[in-house]
Amino acid sequence: MAQSKGANIAESVKAIAEPIAESFGVRIWDVRFLKEGAEWYLRIFIDKDGGVDINDCENVSRGVDPLLDEKDFISQNYILEVSSPGLERELVRDEHFEEYVGKDIKVRLIRPIEGLGKEFCGVLKAFADGELTVEDYSGENQVTVSKKDTAWVKADDFDI
Incomplete structure (x- = not known):
């Protein structure tokens, strides 16, 4: 499947931004280049253990901006x-799913699964070969779905 222009730009920006982010002790979580209304946005999401603050964001922005220019x-x-x-x-990249094995997630499917619906929460029990296995909170039911059949998968970290 061909990547969109925005995805190609995002990958190029990620390659430029990663060494800068690492120099400030953060990692690139994701990069997105997209149009909203009349405006184009280049969004760089950064993370580190313990979370990022405004100074981390400013440092990466000031480091990346001149290189992009x-x-x-x-x-x-x-x-x-x-x-x-x-x-x-x-959760977008395979490494995101691998990092979240054993943690709470929310899943929205493109098409509902009978008896489960279109959206559900649970614990990510496994991720391999593009498939995620999610166990409900009772621990009694598991479902395995392909990553490509999801509209989105999000971390459910409200207990932090």
Whole structure:
């Protein structure tokens, strides 16, 4: 499947931003380049153990911005935003799912599963080969779904 232009730009930005983020003790969680209304946004989500603060976001933004200007590979005018992925962070990359095995997640499916519906919560018990296994909170039921059949999967970290 071909990647969209926004996804290609996001991957290029991630490659530029990762060493800068690491130099400030944070990691890149995700990068998104998308249009909302008339505006283009380049969103870089950063994270670290214990969470990020405004100084982390500012440091990464100030480090990445001049390099993006220098490389000049984004033809659209855009707004650069650097932030935390938040408590309900969306799990997108395989490494996100691997990191969240054993933790609470929320899942929204593209199409409902009979007896389960379209949206459910539980503990991510396993992730392998693009499939996630989620156990309900009672521990009595498990379902395995393909990552590509999900509309989104989010961390459910409200007990932090």
